[in-house]
Structures are given as C-alpha cells and as structure tokens.
Amino acid sequence: MRLYLDTADSDEIRQAVAWGVCDGVTTNPSLFAKVSGSAGSYKERVQEIAGIVDGPISAECVSRTADALVEEAREIASWHPNVVVKIPIDAAGLEAISRVSAAGIQVNTTLIFSANQALLAANAGAAYVSPFIGRLDDIGQDGVTLVAEIVEMLDRYHLPTQVIAASVRHTQHVTACASVGAHIATLPFPVLASMLQHPLTDKGIATFLADWDRAQAQQRSGAESVAR
C-alpha cells in the first residue's frame, strides 16, 4: 500500500520525503486553511509541494456547478503535471468527473461515504476514489469495511480506479486498510510518525547503546592491563 501525506504543510512533507515514504500528497481547503497564513496562494503552495515530492498531488475544486467545476479542474490541472484534481461526489461533481476524466485529467473523487458513490465515480472515469473512514467511524459506521467493499467491487469488475483511504485517524486504520487491499492511504503527519514508534524499539536501542559503552570500557581496561 502506497502512503500519501494528507497535509499542506511543506515541512511535514519534506520530513516524509526524507524518510523515503511519501508517494504523494493530498490537500483540501481545510488543510490549506491551517497553513494559509504562511502559504501564499493555494496554487503557490501546491506548486511548492510539487517541487518537494515526486508523486501525485491532489488539489481540491470548490466550484458548485458542473461547468464551473470543469473550468476550475482544467485550471488546477495546469499548475503542475503531477496535480490530480479533487472533486466531491454529487450530481454536479459526477458530471464534472466524467467530462474532466474524458479530457485526460486525473480525478480524485472526494467525500466518498458509500460503495455506490465509488462505483459511480469509477464508471465515470475517476482515477481515484477517497472513502473517508474516520468520519464514518465518527457516526458509528465502519470506515474500513467500506474500503474493503470498494476494493473488492473495483477488483471484481476490473475497474482501474484506485482507492485512497482518507480521513485516517490512527495507526490501526493504516494496518486495517493495508489488510483489506487499499491501494493508497493518505495520512496526517502525526499518524505517519506514530507508525515508527514502539516502546520496545526505544528500550532496545537504549540497551544496545549501554551495552556498547560497557563493552568499550571493558576493552579499554583490558588494553590498559596488557600495557602494564
């Protein structure tokens, strides 16, 4: 399963790229709002991100009619060759997904909360569908089960659309999405960083370092005895 970073924060992206585990980035208006004080325009921030990570970067459309979405999608797609246009799934969005995808622009269909929405987006030509698992969990439904249903459905009908597990809240979500075959998970930076952590790793490193120091001290005292 490939890992994207779900952020508009360039420093977080630089760190994930340095770790070698950032296959792409997803942004949305809420994530941009978090950094907008220091970010310049949305276009400038997306282009900055494109200079940091060599992979798909999703940037979201905010227009509310099909014609306006198509125009906005064409504009956003022109920002950089790696930009993927995010379009929410509703009636205007579905028409825009169909028209934009037919024009060769990659679409990440966002705000997916059902398998039927994913099927519609896939049949309309979307390159990606993003089920929001954390927001489903929040209302007492199982987000990972939805990811599993969509993966199985796309696979059964040999549809090329890829599933991006979105709205990921914790590390167990990541493992569960990988287990059910999500192609990609897009993670807030703290979730990615948490995947590294294990107390036994920290304890093991501390023990190895202490033993190494002890071994060095023993070698030094052995060498001193021979010299005497």
Ligand code: E4P
């Ligand atoms: C990514 O494409 C989504 O916009 C994002 O994961 C939504 O996450 P949230 O539910 O934490 O806002």
